[in-house]
Amino acid sequence: MGAHIAATSTKERVQETVLTTGEIHECECRNCQEREEHPEQALHRHMNVFVSRLNEQQRRWYVALESHKVGHGGDQQLSLITGMNVETIRRGRRELEESLAERPTDRVRLPGGGRPSVKEKTPG
Numbered sequence: 001m002g003a004h005i006a007a008t009s010t011k012e013r014v015q016e017t018v019l020t021t022g023e024i025h026e027c028e029c030r031n032c033q034e035r036e037e038h039p040e041q042a043l044h045r046h047m048n049v050f051v052s053r054l055n056e057q058q059r060r061w062y063v064a065l066e067s068h069k070v071g072h073g074g075d076q077q078l079s080l081i082t083g084m085n086v087e088t089i090r091r092g093r094r095e096l097e098e099s100l101a102e103r104p105t106d107r108v109r110l111p112g113g114g115r116p117s118v119k120e121k122t123p124g
């Protein structure tokens with residue numbers, strides 16, 4: 001009955017998780033740094049509130065979608081707004097382009113092996 005298991009399980013999470021769920025990122029784009037109110041400030045704040053409630057992959061895809069709408073420079077722009085890594089956004093866009101073909105719809109994590117379950121192997 002040791003509590004030593006917790007130490008190992010934290011390590012694998014470090015890779016992808018940028019923000020803890022529930023934490024709201026403050027936009028760092030130029031408009032939000034201005035003193036005067038800018039219409040985009042509220043929008044960006046709302047985006048970050050929304051993003052904070054999504055899980056990792058939903059977050060990635062939503063931000064990728066927003067980046068796609070911006071077009072050129074979208075990844076950098078969205079990176080400033082959401083604090084998400086540019087590479088992560090790029091990856092999200094690629095995943096959307098591939099129609100999330102390799103992504104299961106019903107679970108957050110990919111199944112371990114990644115191969116389709118053809119038939120259950122009879123235990124030898």
Ligand SMILES: [Zn+2]
Pocket residue numbers: 027028029030031032040041044081
């Ligand atoms: Zn902003």
